[in-house]
Amino acid sequence: MYTVVVLALPDTIAFDLATPIETFGRVRLPDGRPGYRLLVASHETSVQAGPLTLAIDEGLDALERADLIIVPGRNDPTVPTPAVVLSALRAAAERGTRIASICVGAFSLAEAGLLDGRIATTHWVAAEEFASRFPRVRLDPDVLYTDDDTVLTSAGAASGLDLCLHIVQRDYGTAVAADAARLAVAPLHRPGGQAQYIVRNRPTSRTSTLGQALSWIEANAHRDLTLADIAAAAGLSTRTLTRRFKDETGQSPMQWVSGVRIRHAQELLETTDHTVDRIAAQTGFPTTSNFRSQFGHVLGVTPGAYRKVFRPQTTAL
Structure with missing residues (x-):
């Protein structure tokens, strides 16, 4: 079983936060066992997510137990990511932990320097700002998601689901991922990329x-x-x-x-x-x-x- 830690930052996008929780939380293996253990962690005990106030039980030390860390987007990605969070992400990357972003969560990964020299994506609306702030990242604003082995990124909103299903397929194969896609009432693979929505x-x-x-x-x-x-x-x-x-x-x-x-x-x-x-x-x-x-x-x-x-x-x- 893989442990997935979803990072809840202040002003997080509720949809981005919920997508990996729902997708990974419902994965079942052929023998009925869950495929993932889900934790939500933050450097704060409560986080605002749009109109929601979320109580967070896990601190950043939970990242040390993670096989996969998910970084959702924030409503204003131009606000600097807290330094303590960036340090925790860098430490996780050094341990070889997989780290993935949803939507403009890529801004936090880029701030931590985890995307330098890598191909990455983000929501097309924020692509120009991202490219300007992080010129060392090889931004591809047209794709739904990118997979650079231990670092993965996705475009906006529903692309987070595409990325999560891709990770399930990578971890457990097509049959398990297809079951997860059916539960989400979503295709396992969508044709084309983000370009069609721009x-x-x-x-x-x-x-x-x-x-x-x-x-x-x-x-x-x-x-x-x-x-x-x-x-x-x-x-x-x-x-x-x-x-x-x-x-x-x-x-x-x-x-x-x-x-x-x-x-x-x-x-x-x-x-x-x-x-x-x-x-x-x-x-x-x-x-x-x-x-x-x-x-x-x-x-x-x-x-x-x-x-x-x-x-x-x-x-x-």
């Missing part, structure tokens, strides 16, 4: 000098556009347009157009029963195969798989 290419205040161009692209992305078309609409030379796009969006104008087209296609897949061929034509892709290729490259799933997730009441294409 809202892309929406104009922000940081792109204010390109406001005219972005608005024009939004309304005309379905057309067969060229760089010259966009520059003319923006009243700029193609060279100036390209430079401003690079500076303010990190993309070329045509990359931005492709992103807008994909977002429009996502909306149609979610809200209509139009065929993939029709959606490709409506959103400006030259061919259906080009649409499928670009959609899969950016989101990591096919248009049909995306529709099943976000419009499950429709029939498969």
